[in-house]
Amino acid sequence: MTRPFPIALIGQRFMGRAHSNAWSQVTRFFDSELQPVLHTIAARDSEGLAPFARRWGWLNSTTDWKRLAREDAVELVDIGTPNDVHREQALVMLAAGKHVACEKPLAGTLDDARAMADAAKKAAKKGVKTFVWFNYRRCPAVALAYKLVREGRLGRILHVRARYLQDWGGPQTPLSWRFQKKVAGSGAHGDLNAHIVDMARFLVGEEVSEVHGAIERTFVKERPLPGKKGETGKSDVDDVVLFLASFAGGATASFEATRLAIGHQNDNGIELNGEKGSLRFSFEDMNVLELCEGGDARTGGWKRIMCTSAGNHPYAANWWPDAHVIGYEHGFTNMAADILRTLAGLEPEVPLPDFADAYQTQRVLEAALQSARQRRAIKLSQIK
Amino acid sequence: MTRPFPIALIGQRFMGRAHSNAWSQVTRFFDSELQPVLHTIAARDSEGLAPFARRWGWLNSTTDWKRLAREDAVELVDIGTPNDVHREQALVMLAAGKHVACEKPLAGTLDDARAMADAAKKAAKKGVKTFVWFNYRRCPAVALAYKLVREGRLGRILHVRARYLQDWGGPQTPLSWRFQKKVAGSGAHGDLNAHIVDMARFLVGEEVSEVHGAIERTFVKERPLPGKKGETGKSDVDDVVLFLASFAGGATASFEATRLAIGHQNDNGIELNGEKGSLRFSFEDMNVLELCEGGDARTGGWKRIMCTSAGNHPYAANWWPDAHVIGYEHGFTNMAADILRTLAGLEPEVPLPDFADAYQTQRVLEAALQSARQRRAIKLSQIK
């Protein structure tokens, strides 16, 4: 009763591996009408391409990503490339009628993001679907948080505290494209704030209405040039961006992304305080959701929920017994499962972000930058 | 070799108890040339005054605080009253040549704070000293943090994340003066942000140079009137104020104070990230300082330091053996000890805030309010 579902992937670096793994693993752990066939991998680096394809089981490989648009068999193209090429690749594939799953952030600029959202809207009329790999939504603990908020367990949301703290961006880290604005667009902002803005919008279920103030700062301005002893080059992206915002329903929110917080390696964290309770999550302890419900002054308190119970927690039934914890890559596999469900006409476990959704996240990022640069509050209605 | 040192106290509520306890306990645990004598307690509520004096050992009591200025024997007046009377009481006592220890925040308005700082400056010429009860500086863990920063263990400070989260301000909490602007001046802002602005300035050792944006919000606008079933009154102070700031040396900083964060009862917390390491503290786990130093990728990580080792940690030698933990009230006793040391011509364990210092904290609070109301960044140089 399964149907082969040929996919192609562009990119063979970090995200290339994570996506290849997800497509390989998904039907081992999830029942699916659609059976992914790893049809073609496309990437620029011709030397590494053959071994990568062999290792991950891709049937074909190419250095010309445009070929994928002409490959009739391919039904979905997965884009795992740097931000500055997302727009061109996505537009070509959508025009060719392929479903597209694109890495986050949707694009390096708001213009690109808007163009992609427009193209997705047009393609949707022909039944073409888009997806953006905001993988953290699909950690079981985050998916549970989403459900608890929907069920009203927290009541009206009053405060959101979101942070994504890393520590790898110190002055000894060599220059790479990630530190060059013309290639990367931004530093911590697009890389990290994109994730937590998506997560906050997803959990609260409302749009951001205003950015009240922001700081964008580059602490490290010169970095060693790799392979050139003693020489340095210019590092011109932000190391940290933090901003304050309001949600449409009135909740206050703070966001901080940095690559200079020693002690935090991948601390993608959020806390919500509602009228009836609070919850919090940090990716460094990804199998756990913490919940504190009001109203029990005697035996109330923060509760550590191990989100690994089959039948009780999202995705858990597909993996291992209680507290046989899962890891980073499983978020991608869970998302691949939900993409397949959606394309088979079923509901995903929790909502999947598409280009229109990711464009809203991009608008918030843009508002934060404008607020930092103009030293004033910016209403989202000012950002098109 | 000890000399009696008569003090007076104004106020017999929460702070009246905490201060009475500190003055009673200090010489049981600390050696001191000056031996506090609990000379007179002054308070408005005449009915409770006698039992309070008896319980805490005050020799005299009065409902007329001005009498203290005329009491020659009294050398120090401790002010533990609401913010709106700090100015008048302090000015009278300073004029009378009394040392003054005033509860925080220094005042309810910037005008009052400035007047107090000016009066303190004048009195200082006659050897009169002022102190402000920012008690949290004297938690051993915070004092250790201060010393580690001074020693350069964190290197240059890049980020400060400060919060003071409480949960008692929900809509079921009855109206009291704390929720009325004309009496309290502000809500969470003066009550809680005052503490964390002081702590951040103290630990970083620099002044705030700019507030980049702020949110001031009142979520609960009506509260039950105590004793009047079914009736409500207007609650018009802020429930939450959050703001972003820069320190003079370039560090970014975020501050949040709220009374609506379920799960946080007295979560006065701060984290510093420096070029060489990070540290963090939360009052709910007050005996612990967490430290993470960079440079050891193999066995590095956040370290829980139990700050209770006699001979190794500030104040610890005066209390109990290792890990026989101390509590909230000990911060006040430690501060009383440092006040006595200072008045005896010795160095306190860590610096004590005086009126001039507390006035700087007040300027930051004012800048945050102006930023929230004007929806733009405010440089501290604009705040007089």
Next chain:
Amino acid sequence: MTRPFPIALIGQRFMGRAHSNAWSQVTRFFDSELQPVLHTIAARDSEGLAPFARRWGWLNSTTDWKRLAREDAVELVDIGTPNDVHREQALVMLAAGKHVACEKPLAGTLDDARAMADAAKKAAKKGVKTFVWFNYRRCPAVALAYKLVREGRLGRILHVRARYLQDWGGPQTPLSWRFQKKVAGSGAHGDLNAHIVDMARFLVGEEVSEVHGAIERTFVKERPLPGKKGETGKSDVDDVVLFLASFAGGATASFEATRLAIGHQNDNGIELNGEKGSLRFSFEDMNVLELCEGGDARTGGWKRIMCTSAGNHPYAANWWPDAHVIGYEHGFTNMAADILRTLAGLEPEVPLPDFADAYQTQRVLEAALQSARQRRAIKLSQIK
């Protein structure tokens, strides 16, 4: 309405300070019909006696503890001396009709303990009461645990895991009487296991019926002689004793006391697992009780209860607002309050251990030693 209640204390070291503080502070924080009067302090070290008495407010002092028995005014004698003199001191005071509050463990040997329990039984006929300072029962978190077990929140208790881990007993620690068997009786066993056996019996509410096996070990056999450079002396007490036991109702139990566990300074901890739920406590985080109740596979988990809520948690109303945490010494003050309540004919917050109760703890310690030495299981019925 209060009545002066003169007490005497023997001992001026660590416990002398802790008890003096408790008797000084108790009526500042608790309402009491009986108002302790610090009548006389007795101790051997004549030099330190006067300053100690002055510092703590003792009206009289003596180096002859027997005088206390003849002092008619004194109603209660508090014994804070080494274990080997408890018996003689207690027997004299009981014979003189004084109430006696004795430091734990009740005695250094089972014989002594039995004699003391017998004397207490006799004295009780004349209305004389005894108390043993198992102070940890009166941490609010432990008292809450007691109540939750009584209310059936855990159901039938199945497992008890108790430990008291410290780290100060390494080979560099100089020889003192605590390491000499003829003076101290035992090492970690009497010092630390006494506490956790009391706590386990208190919380479970049953007696131990059998010790299944035990290890008694002395790792450090020579220690530096203080003041004699390069010389060492024999250290012959246990550094660690661990044993397995059953409670009368069938629960299994493990106990471990050691002075050689780096990382644990005062880790007096216990966990109970019942048919319906579990709870755990560690003194190093003394304001917190952790509770996990079964039956909610979706949002269940360990809950951190901050036991500081006035009106909801034992003793909390007497101290500070929510989460304004308390420390080590407060356990003693809470116990002083409960002793005064008991002597005024009221119920203590949770049961107070008397000599008969502490003798049961001593029997368990004895059974553990016999089990270790005889390399076999020992039923408590074999221990008289």
Next chain:
Amino acid sequence: MTRPFPIALIGQRFMGRAHSNAWSQVTRFFDSELQPVLHTIAARDSEGLAPFARRWGWLNSTTDWKRLAREDAVELVDIGTPNDVHREQALVMLAAGKHVACEKPLAGTLDDARAMADAAKKAAKKGVKTFVWFNYRRCPAVALAYKLVREGRLGRILHVRARYLQDWGGPQTPLSWRFQKKVAGSGAHGDLNAHIVDMARFLVGEEVSEVHGAIERTFVKERPLPGKKGETGKSDVDDVVLFLASFAGGATASFEATRLAIGHQNDNGIELNGEKGSLRFSFEDMNVLELCEGGDARTGGWKRIMCTSAGNHPYAANWWPDAHVIGYEHGFTNMAADILRTLAGLEPEVPLPDFADAYQTQRVLEAALQSARQRRAIKLSQIK
């Protein structure tokens, strides 16, 4: 340069899935001279066999496991079946010259284990190798612990505290073969204590020399019969076994396995205290190792090491960037990589247990049972 390496697997339940996943994933993340070929899956349940084979990519399937011995191409047979058939299956395969990787515990009885160790010894002469799936050794945090102990970071080991606590064995859990002694051999003991005895021996690097006492207890004696409403059947395995032991070098040790500890789902935990430092691990937080080193009274304390740094932590370079955490299944994949390395003549990251090693673990389990039943200490020299 890679060589195909055909393997067969017996078993398609929980362990069948975990092993199939490991063999599928290993060469995607690890470089290996040997490329596993999933040749044949054998299992009794013929109905599920074909879908299982398809899902995991096994080329052949059979309900007759003995056929594997006759399949010349197969070089290694992986045994993932219940304990009572390990012996027969292993002996047949070893006799046929196949390498054997067997699930833990090695066997259901000491006799079986001894026979298997003897057969392995004989087979070794022909170059045949054996492995036992003690997967937790290969959590990066546990492997790091192993290395730190070897490097002397803890000094001489004094105490070991090992526990494996689960919560799924309450009276509402239906009867299955796991609760029937004639099939399962034991309950928590063989299932859980086997893991922690292996881990303790592995980390300490010494053998257990004596069991000092033990408790074996069955709390739940009747369980619902699945599918037969209202009927119950006899549950006769242990729910909990705890025992005390010594290591050859003198360290004390406690072990506890239970299925009745609410709040602990898969809490496989261990702590070592050495003369110079301590470390601890719990599988529920599997990416973290906690380390506390002595000698720094001022800034020492327990350190949370996130064991995910490529180049610094075992196995980490094969997975994802820093703090992109891994999960349960990765322990098996890491072990598959080490098996392949060993068979290719290379060193594994940390030592692999073979049948001789697992037989030592089995002797300790046997000594614990004899100690519980005979109510006395048992020296390991008494266990053959």
